[in-house]
Amino acid sequence: MASDDKIILTADEAISLLPDGEYVHNYINNVANMFIGCDYTRDDAEKHIRESVACEIGGPHSKRMNHALIVWSTTTDMSFFATDPERVEAMERAKEAA
Numbered sequence: 151m152a153s154d155d156k157i158i159l160t161a162d163e164a165i166s167l168l169p170d171g172e173y174v175h176n177y178i179n180n181v182a183n184m185f186i187g188c189d190y191t192r193d194d195a196e197k198h199i200r201e202s203v204a205c206e207i208g209g210p211h212s213k214r215m216n217h218a219l220i221v222w223s224t225t226t227d228m229s230f231f232a233t234d235p236e237r238v239e240a241m242e243r244a245k246e247a248a
Contacts, residue, residue, distance in 0.1 A: 156206050156207075157206055157207040157241070157242060157245050158204065158205070158206050159205040159206060159207065159219075159241070160205075161199050161200045161202070161205065163205070163241060164199050164205035164219055164221065164231075165195075165196050165199055165200075166237060166241070167207075167218070167219050167231075167233045167234060167237045167238055167241060168192070168195060168196075168219070168231060168232065168233065168234070169216075169232055169233065169234045170234070171192070172191065172192055173189040173190065173191060173192065174189065174190045174191075174192055174195040174231055174232055175187060175188075175189055175190075175217070175231070175232040176188055176189070176190055176195070176217075176229050176230065176231050176232070177215075177217055177229060177230040178229040178230075179228060179229065179230070185230075190231075195231060198221060198223075198229075199219075199221055199231075201223075202221045202222055202223055203222050203223070203224060203225060204221075204222040205219065205220065205221050205222070206219075206220050206222075207219065207220070207238060207241065207242060208220045208230065212230050213235070213238065215230070216232055216233060216234075216235055217230035217231060217232050217233060218230075218233040218235075218238045219231040219232075219233045219238075
């Protein structure tokens with residue numbers, strides 16, 4: 151898989167990348183490239199993911215921050231959900247093999 155290929159995810163695949171726990175951290179990028187952090191309850195995070203227009207695995211910067219799940223609320227509004235790095239790597243390998 152080329153480094154510039156997007157890895158598009160289903161909602162279930164995206165949810166599988168979330169870390170364990172009752173809350174999931176999220177960065178929203180909505181004003182002048184400024185990130186605002188917040189915690190979603192796990193149920194609210196899953197609902198947000200299921201209602202999104204698209205989900206994908208982000209690039210190296212979002213992976214280094216352990217927020218590799220990009221969730222597009224609209225075609226222009228995205229947020230970055232916390233992810234389990236091992237699950238992200240496993241998903242990338244699985245998608246590459248497919």
